[in-house]
Amino acid sequence: MARKIKKVSGLPNALQIKEFIENSKGSVGRREIARAFNIKGSQRIALKQYLRQLVAEGSISLAGRKRVSAPGNLPPVTVLEVLKITDDGSVFARPVKNDAIDPNLKVSISLSSKGPSFAEGDKVLAKTSKISTNFYSATVLRRLDNTKTKILGIIKSGDDKLRVVPVSGRRSEEAVIDTNGSKELKDGDLVEVEIQQTRSFGLKRAKVINVLSHENDQNLISLISINEFDIPTEFTPEAISLAEQAQPVKISNGREDLRDINLITVDGEDARDFDDAIWAEEDKNPHNSNGWRMIVAIADVAHYVSNGDPLDIDARKRGNSVYFADRVVPMLPENLSNGLCSLKPHEDRGCLAVEIIIDQFGHKKSHRFIRGVMRSKARLTYEQLEETFNGNKNACPPEIMKLAKSLRGAYNALSDAREKRGALNIETTEKVIKINDNGKIDSILPRERLESHKVIEEFMVTANVCAAETLEEKMHTCVYRIHDVPSEDKIHDLRENLTGFGYKLAKGQVLRPKLFNQILSKAKGTDSEETINQLVLRSQSQAEYSISNVGHFGLALARYAHFTSPIRRYSDLLVHRALIAASNFDAGKQYSIADQQLEDICKHISQTERRAATAERAANDRYLASFMKDKVGQTFNATISGVKKFGVFVTIGQEKVDALLPTSKLPPDYYRYDERRQTLAGRHNGLVLGLGQKIHVILKTADAITGRLAVEYAGESSSYRNMDHLKAPNKTRSKTSKNRRGKR
DSSP states (O other): OOOOOOOOTTSOOHHHHHHHHHHHTSOEEHHHHHHHTTOOTTHHHHHHHHHHHHHHHTSSEEOSTTEEEOTBOOOSEEEEEEEEEOTTSOEEEEEOSOTTBOTTOEEEEEOOTTSOOOOTTOEEEEEEEEEETTEEEEEEEEEOOOOSOEEEEEEEEETTEEEEEETTOOGGGOEEEOOTTOOOOOTTEEEEEEEEEOOSSSOEEEEEEEEEEETTOTTHHHHHHHHHTTOOOOOOHHHHHHHHHOOOOOSOTTOEEOTTSOOEEEEOTTOOOOOEEEEEEEOOOTTSTTOEEEEEEEEOGGGTOOTTSHHHHHHHHHOBOEEOSSOEEOSSOHHIIIIITSOOBTSEEEEEEEEEEEOTTSOEEEEEEEEEEEEBSEEEEHHHHHHHHTTOTTSSOHHHHHHHHHHHHHHHHHHHHHHHHTOOOOOOOOEEEEEOTTSOEEEEEEOOOOHHHHHHHHHHHHHHHHHHHHHHHTTOOOOEEEBOOOOHHHHHHHHHHHHHTTOOOOTTOOOOHHHHHHHHHHHTTSTTHHHHHHHHHHHSOOOEEESSOOOBTTTTBSOOOOOSOTTTBHHHHHHHHHHHHHTTSOTTSOOOOOHHHHHHHHHHHHHHHHHHHHHHHHHHHHHHHHHHGGGTTOEEEEEEEEEETTEEEEEETTTTEEEEEEGGGSSSSOEEEETTTTEEEETTTOOEEETTOEEEEEEEEEETTTTEEEEEEEEEOGGGTTOGGGSOOOHHHHHHHHHHHHHO
């Protein structure tokens, strides 16, 4: 246990020291702290001991000899990875992986004619300087040895040589293939190569490690993402053996029989695993008039996957299932994920269920967890349940029609409670990519947001809250799903961007989801609705897993734990095990894991979740580029969705695909980037491009291998002319600002 820090009279507290370090924009020495707080004589010795204790506690970090910094800050000299070098020469980097450094830090490298040359992907030793909370500038001291780097690419022939063109699209990673001892290769092969030699000029040389597929493979796109992001696809023989030996759960060991209850599953049309089932009826308790009794039943994955066994080791490594348009990379072997842990209709299945009583206003009155056996009465799609809500008597059997009415009634109560507590109501459009049997894209359509989707979501959210509350009540460690309050920097950026659209986010207010909802409500139905939703979404913190609870800001909930999808999320499996142990459902099994180990697992599965999301997004980008390939040369209406120094991002077409409009494809001029107002402005031609603006563009590039879509400017739309955030800043004010800068 960490020793409690003793505060010495006359010394600043930890918060004051951290604020001083932050305001200093970098590391500071003990003498600087002593001078700033007028610490003299013997108190300097006490300060030295106090700073050591703060470092041990983690309140501040060491940053070189006799210097300290705020936790998460970059040290004054560190190793960076070069992420991107833009057409206009801007260089962006990130710190090489380090648990003590904030992963959201952004670094801009200053180029020097006397400095070493480097390329995207290179690692460099750099001197850093803090500009703001999450932004640094850096100067490269030297490039580090970057040989034997592995890359993924497509083989291309020409000039009697074979080249590998990287799937990342980075020209700096192109290489000539060393054919000595290489495997037999042909044009279009997808390969993994290892860089053998880095040249000062010309292309690097590379050796083929593995031939993965060919560009004509109908599953190529998902295969690229799987290999690009190192997603595990093979289960160990021991894990497969355990899954194959598994047997159906029977009524025994105190399991409750739920088979007579009309539980049903509701999933997408193409779903293959069904891990949650729901049921509801009007509460018969006379003291709860117009209230509801609900049951959410979840597949009992913990019955088959024990802590530390081969199945558990493989599942923990994956962290979650990964979903592509043409395949799923499951967290568990198919015999479990699509078999014994899938709540198939009319088959007995083990489950962990929660019975919930709510009143007519959606407030929870009580709940209890059950370990039982259930038998799903029907497998409905969202569309079928929606048809039932709309009165189509042929959509499902009569007993399900009656159940649907109760489900809708309970949902209406839960929805009212959600509205009153002020959960965040961001609306974004999800794309549904339909792939035919030949691997070709049939269509890309927005996913329709049905009431049936909302019913399932509210039932699951309520069950997740019950899981967290039960573990807290029983004083058992809980893996929470946390979503922190947005950072000050992000709110500052959002406030600046909203001002241009005529929306105000006042300073000094306690941040609550309701504040954002008011803005989203005002934007609804306007031309800027989609842009405002995206801006609010980008301002939010990233949700993650932790055993330390900070609540869920987006859902406006004090405690929340993922419980409802243990087939595809390891976090939920951990919560199931905790509930089983806390409720003493299975005294014969041990589920306890040390808190430190659990916290490490939480960090890992938060990372695998982000990895899956990035891989899925990268695959979708490639699918969209493939779909748009035959539309190259066409003109589209476009909406500007992002502004950077090197160009603007636009959304085009009915499919709402994203493309880059680089400054090189704008009318010839020098373009100034205004980060605060999020605009690009031509110095001479008067063209100003800003968020939400409508323009016309011509599609110039659609590369399915890299997922790159690029467009060329084709004219402005009259609908943007009255947008305040595109107006040029007041010249007098700019002159004053310039004069002030000169006096500093």
